Amino acid sequence: MNDHVRDLASVRDATERLLSAATDLDNAAVTQQSRLPGWSRGHVLAHVALNADALVNVLAGRPMYASADTRDSDIERDAPRPLDAQLADIRASAARFQEAGALPAEWSRTVTLRNGVTDSASRVPFRRWIEVELHHVDLGIGYELEDLPQEFVEREIGFLAERFAGHPEVPPTRLTDGTHAWRTGRGTEGAPEVTVTGSAPALLGWLAGRREGAALTVDGGLLPALPPL
Structure with a gap:
């Protein structure tokens, strides 16, 4: 059974690890290639921030993204931002996700994600945990798969x-x-x-x-x- 409360706490901890590690970067490092083909570190950071708000939409019963093109264009728009702006956005959107997760809700309900994928609302926090942990690795700043929680x-x-x-x-x-x-x-x-x-x-x-x-x-x-x- 999914424990969304415990997973929300794990998301919070993982986000803090990412933010703490990323503070050692500088603006030039944000523009450098990440481990994801075609994406700079700025693309990864922008996606991490935008994904939190997208999952807030999911929990609220709204479309995760307005469209695939909008998702991609928003990442491209935000990728060139300086480090301080990137980290502030991740922190703010992470707080909005935690607030949405703390609201009274029927966690056994079915929600819709990208491309028509459906899942239990109770697994949305775990899905967010996945995004934060794997994209931390994708930044290529010393956090490896071997460092992930068992x-x-x-x-x-x-x-x-x-x-x-x-x-x-x-x-x-x-x-x-x-x-x-x-x-x-x-x-x-x-x-x-x-x-x-x-x-x-x-x-x-x-x-x-x-x-x-x-x-x-x-x-x-x-x-x-x-x-x-």
Whole structure:
């Protein structure tokens, strides 16, 4: 069961880690390339801020973004801002998200996100936690997948395994870090299963499109090609 109150606290802590780390940057560093193709660090920071308000919209029953073009143009508009403006925006939008999450609500209700994706309102705080943690890594400022909280890593592996479950392009796949195991891919009964083994951060990096999977070992076939997130 999703604990939205606990996840809201985790979002707050993750946001503070990001803000604290980003204060060591300068305006020139904001314009430099992030780890995401085509995005500077300013693009990443702008997206982190805008995503918080987009998820406030989701909790309020409004469209997450006015349109895909609006989302993209807003990120492009805000990406060149100086560091102080970027961090102030993240802090302010994070506060608005926390305020929205503190309102009395029916957390079991279904909400709509981007591209018609639906989910329980109770999982929206976890979705925000994902955005903050992974984009902190994407900044390329010393925070790595190995630095992510263990609880987050395990839950995010499960979340992404669920996302790819039943996908016709992903073969039946067992994921394991030697302690925990997850299954994903198309659920064809009796089909040969590929087993992918590695550390939890390595598994997460591959599932989230942050690493190519070189640190993983594969039995029963080739490392599956995952569709884009």
